[in-house]
Amino acid sequence: MHIKDKLAEAHRSGKPAFSFEFFPPKTAQGVQNLYERMDRMHDLGPSFIDVTWGAGGSLSHLTCEMVHVAQTVYGFETCMHLTCTDMEREKVDNALNEAYKAGCTNILALRGDPPRDMEKWQAIEGGFQYALDLVKYIKGKYGDHFDIGVAGYPEGCDDQKDADILMDHLKQKVDAGGTFIVTQMFYDVDNFLAWVDKCRAKGINVPIVPGIMPISTHAAFLRRANGMNCRIPQRWIDTLEPIKNDDAAVREVGKGLVAEMCRKIIDHGIMGLHFYTMNLAQSTKMVLEELGMISREGTPTKKALPWRQSLGLSRREEDVRPVFWKNRHKSYVARTQDWDEFPNGRWGDSRSPAFGELDAYGIGLKGSNEQNIKLWGQPETLRDVADIFVRFIENKLKSLPWSEAPVTEEAEPIKAQLIDLNRRGLLTITSQPSVNGVKSSHPVHGWGPPGGYVYQKAYLELLISPLLITELIDRIDQNQTMTFYAVNKDGDLRTNAPSDGPNAVTWGVFPGKEIVQPTIVETISFLAWKDEAFRLGSDWANCHPAGSPSRQLIGSLMNNWYLLNIVDNDFHSTHGVFDLFDGLHVENMDAPLDSSKPMVNGHSPKHIAELNGTHKKVDDKLFQEVLN
Numbered sequence: 055m056h057i058k059d060k061l062a063e064a065h066r067s068g069k070p071a072f073s074f075e076f077f078p079p080k081t082a083q084g085v086q087n088l089y090e091r092m093d094r095m096h097d098l099g100p101s102f103i104d105v106t107w108g109a110g111g112s113l114s115h116l117t118c119e120m121v122h123v124a125q126t127v128y129g130f131e132t133c134m135h136l137t138c139t140d141m142e143r144e145k146v147d148n149a150l151n152e153a154y155k156a157g158c159t160n161i162l163a164l165r166g167d168p169p170r171d172m173e174k175w176q177a178i179e180g181g182f183q184y185a186l187d188l189v190k191y192i193k194g195k196y197g198d199h200f201d202i203g204v205a206g207y208p209e210g211c212d213d214q215k216d217a218d219i220l221m222d223h224l225k226q227k228v229d230a231g232g233t234f235i236v237t238q239m240f241y242d243v244d245n246f247l248a249w250v251d252k253c254r255a256k257g258i259n260v261p262i263v264p265g266i267m268p269i270s271t272h273a274a275f276l277r278r279a280n281g282m283n284c285r286i287p288q289r290w291i292d293t294l295e296p297i298k299n300d301d302a303a304v305r306e307v308g309k310g311l312v313a314e315m316c317r318k319i320i321d322h323g324i325m326g327l328h329f330y331t332m333n334l335a336q337s338t339k340m341v342l343e344e345l346g347m348i349s350r351e352g353t354p355t356k357k358a359l360p361w362r363q364s365l366g367l368s369r370r371e372e373d374v375r376p377v378f379w380k381n382r383h384k385s386y387v388a389r390t391q392d393w394d395e396f397p398n399g400r401w402g403d404s405r406s407p408a409f410g411e412l413d414a415y416g417i418g419l420k421g422s423n424e425q426n427i428k429l430w431g432q433p434e435t436l437r438d439v440a441d442i443f444v445r446f447i448e449n450k451l452k453s454l455p456w457s458e459a460p461v462t463e464e465a466e467p468i469k470a471q472l473i474d475l476n477r478r479g480l481l482t483i484t485s486q487p488s489v490n491g492v493k494s495s496h497p498v499h500g501w502g503p504p505g506g507y508v509y510q511k512a513y514l515e516l517l518i519s520p521l522l523i524t525e526l527i528d529r530i531d532q533n534q535t536m537t538f539y540a541v542n543k544d545g546d547l548r549t550n551a552p553s554d555g556p557n558a559v560t561w562g563v564f565p566g567k568e569i570v571q572p573t574i575v576e577t578i579s580f581l582a583w584k585d586e587a588f589r590l591g592s593d594w595a596n597c598h599p600a601g602s603p604s605r606q607l608i609g610s611l612m613n614n615w616y617l618l619n620i621v622d623n624d625f626h627s628t629h630g631v632f633d634l635f636d637g638l639h640v641e642n643m644d645a646p647l648d649s650s651k652p653m654v655n656g657h658s659p660k661h662i663a664e665l666n667g668t669h670k671k672v673d674d675k676l677f678q679e680v681l682n
Contacts, residue, residue, distance in 0.1 A: 055131055056201035057160045058233045060101045061261040064325040071101035072327045072347060073263070078108065078116035079333065085116070088333050089123060095335055096128055096362070098348050101326070104133035104162055104236075107149075114149060122156040126366035127387050132158050133203060136192075137166025138182040143191075146182070150192065154199065157367035162203040162236060163188040163227075186227050193231035204232035206262060208240050208249040209285060217252075225256055234260050236328055239267040239278070242285045243315045247322050263326040264319055268337035269308025272298035305337055313344035357501040359572045360508075360560050372396035377513055377559055377573045378583035378619075380484050381457035385417045385586065401556040401574050409582035412589050419455055419593035426597045429453070434603040436479055437643040439611070443476040455590040456483045463498045468512075471632040475516070479640025483587070483617075484515040486559070488625050494562060501572075506564035512622040512631045513559050513575070517591075517615045519640050523548075526618070529634050535624040536631070539580050540616045543588045551577070559621055575621055588612050603646065 064071035074095060079085050092103070105120045107113075117134065124130040134153045136146065153161065165185040182188045189202055204227040207220050214220055224235070235258075240246050250262055269275045272294055279286050290311055297303040316327055329338045342348045361375055362383050369387075374397035379386035389410040390396070412418070419426065429451065433439045445451045447469060452460050465472065467487040475482055487510075489499050494506035501508060518526065523540060530536045531550065537557060541547040551557065560573035595608035622631045 055159070056233070057102055057131070057133060057203065058201050058261055060131070061234060061263070061326045064101070065261075065323075068325070070320050070325045070327060070345075070347065072329060072342060073102045073104070074100050074329050074331050074338065075104050075106065075265075076120070076331060076333055077106040078113040078120060080113075085120075089128075091333070091335055092124065092130070093128055095331075095339075096130065098339065098342065099356075100130070102131040102133055102160065104135060104160075104328075107135040107137045107164070107166070114145070118149060118152040118156070121153055121158050122366075125157045126364050126369065126391070127384050129362045129365055131160070131365060132156075133160035133162050133201075134158050135162045135164060136188065137164045138185065138188055139166035141166075141182070143182075146188070146191070147195075150196065150200075154196070155367055157365050157370065159199060160201045160203065161192060162205070163192060163232070164205055184223075186223070186230055189227050189230045189232055201233050202231050203234045203236055203263075204228065206235040206237040206249075206253070208237055208246045209242070209283065211238070212283070217249075221252060221256055221258075224253070225258055228258050228260055232260065235262045237262065237265045238284075239265045239282055239330055240284055241267075241279065241290060241315065242287060243318050245285065247318070250322065250324070261326060262324060263328045264324065265328050265330055266312065266316060266341070267330045268312055268341050269294075270305060270332070270334065270337040271301045272304045274332075275304070275308065305340060309337070309340040309344050312341050316341065316345055358503075359570075360501045360510075361572065366391075368394075369396050371398045373398055373570060373572050374401050374556075374574060375572065376579035376583065377486070377575055378484065378515070378580060378587075380486070380573075381459060382586075384458070388417055389582070389586075401576065409579075412586060417586065417589075419590055419597075420458070423597040426594065430594070432598065432602070432604045433607060435607070435644050435646055436611075436640060439607065440476045440479055440481065440643065443481050444473050447472050447476065447482075454483075455594045456587060466498075467628070468632070471629060475632070475635060478635070478638065479519065479643050480522075480635060480638065481517040481611075482514065483517065484513070484619075486510055486513045488512040488622065488628055490625055494564065502562045502570065503564050503567075506562050506567075508560070508562040509625055510560040510573070511558075511625045512627065512629075513619065514631050515617070515619040517611065518618050519615055522638055522640070523616050523618070526634060526638065530620065533630070533634070535622055535627065536620055536634070537575075537623060538618060538620045539575070539577070540618040541581070541584045542616050543584075543613055545581070545584070547581070549577070554578070557621060557623070575619065580619065584617055587617050 060071060076088065076092065079088055103124060105117050105124065107117050121132050121134045124132045134149070136149055150161070163185050182191065185204060189204060192200055192202055204224065206224055210217065210220065228235070237246070246264060253262060267278055275294070278284070293307060293311065294304060297307060319327065329341070331338050339348070359373060361380065364370075364372060364387055375386065392410060421429070430442050431438070433442060442451065443454065446454050446457070447461055447465070449460055464487070465485065468485060472482050472485060489508060489510040491507045491509055492499050494500045494502045494508055495504060496508070499508060499510070520542070527538070527540065527548065530538050537549075537551050539547065539549045539551065554577040556574035556576040558571035558574050561569055561571045563569055591608060591612040595605050595612060598605035598608070620631050620634070624630065
């Protein structure tokens with residue numbers, strides 16, 4: 055979606071929008087840390103983000119990568135900076151093509167700063183002299199595909215202090231195709247508002263987005279202001295000087311000063327605030343809280359679907375996904391990135407998609423061995439493992455190998471039941487409670503356009519001992535509303551599903567639309583998820599030294615236990631899926647791993663015979679579909 059349209063909607067609704075700027079870090083670890091921070095900041099609800107371009111395109115490859123990841127994986131509407139500095143036409147073409155392929159529809163066209171080894175800016179042969187030239191070129195080549203932003207300078211810029219000349223240049227950029235303006239940072243709000251009035255008098259009527267630099271420390275505040283030749287009101291100097299050595303106090307007082315400035319901007323009718331985050335979250339979040347634009351817990355973005363939507367070029371219309379990747383959306387995007395088309399309205403032929411290999415970047419277990427041992431400890435008994443799962447459900451751990459984010463409010467209606475199962479040695483991975491027609495505006499379960507109602511079936515996925523699987527399957531068979539899939543690491547699949555096709559577990563009914571079914575369970579996807587789930591558990595085991603009790607224990611669970619999912623197709627039922635487990639538990643949970651008993655794939659020979667005599671197996675041909 056174009057930024058000008060988002061800003062127009064904010065103006066129509068009278069609800070101010072905000073956006074964030076990020077820049078490419080210099081190290082691989084810095085990039086990973088930033089991606090994790092961006093993921094968390096998504097739930098604050100920014101209207102868009104932008105990603106800067108290094109002087110001379112020095113980090114251009116990383117800028118393009120970040121735009122792709124932000125659009126496709128994290129679902130941000132993204133604006134890519136593009137400069138003229140050291141950029142011949144071929145480089146510009148490559149950058150625009152990368153942005154186009156990533157699904158990016160917004161470019162901020164800048165002349166750019168000179169490289170650090172040059173005192174004065176100069177155009178490269180075959181390149182562009184001014185931002186105006188870049189605007190014309192993008193507009194001429196891509197038409198209306200890109201919304202083109204341009205820079206505004208309320209306090210002048212390094213090589214041009216004449217305000218009238220700068221205003222003429224800005225008018226030319228807008229007339230050439232610029233559709234919105236982002237300003238340099240400032241703290242003199244009265245000067246900025248006067249500058250906006252001059253723009254309007256000049257006939258510059260496109261949206262103007264003020265650049266806001268939050269205050270983190272006194273030293274950084276002065277350094278950034280002086281570096282941009284930014285005027286600081288004397289009152290701000292007098293207020294911050296006495297506390298300059300107390301960073302916490304500077305942030306607290308600074309948020310009030312910046313928020314006061316933002317209120318004046320909003321009162322002037324400007325409904326967009328662009329925060330220069332410096333790749334950090336705290337100071338920006340504090341200002342947004344002070345403005346009441348988010349709560350202290352964050353204000354989640356209104357969801358179009360129950361899962362975070364990708365904004366990649368070919369994925370914008372995607373509206374169906376398997377539930378298995380509910381807590382690993384980045385992995386799902388990575389494993390399906392080479393699909394030619396994505397489900398829209400229905401899942402389609404379940405045998406046609408090929409899921410990507412497990413060795414692709416971003417699919418395996420995150421973190422170093424040391425970090426994961428620190429997070430999850432060194433379990434030596436099944437009780438220790440179960441306690442890790444319980445602590446996760448109680449929000450005392452931020453992640454599990456199968457879940458990259460903490461448990462959300464959605465689990466609250468079934469939290470007690472989940473804790474009880476895990477304490478009995480039934481290790482839950484993914485779940486959702488039943489929902490019977492809540493409004494689409496519901497703060498926890500709601501999604502989709504206004505005026506609708508959403509529904510979901512109870513869903514439970516867990517790791518279960520092979521010694522309990524037969525009894526549980528017998529119980530499921532006695533309940534006509536339950537369907538299940540159970541599979542071990544070697545691919546021994548059992549199911550009572552009537553077909554290999556999809557079973558919708560979430561759906562919505564909205565005015566003037568067909569029923570939307572965005573979350574499903576089906577065979578091929580489950581087999582693809584099975585490989586990933588057992589791989590993640592094996593990665594966890596391998597965090598521990600070879601021969602250690604923790605490695606043997608977790609490895610044994612992965613080699614012998616079953617991955618099981620159950621759908622209660624009666625969406626009126628609240629806890630029926632949990633009733634199946636009454637009286638079931640793993641014995642001797644406090645005993646250390648005993649590897650001396652003869653087992654075959656985790657079963658006694660007798661148990662193997664019992665399993666093979668019940669329930670349909672998916673044929674080998676179908677199983678191979680997922681690997682092709």
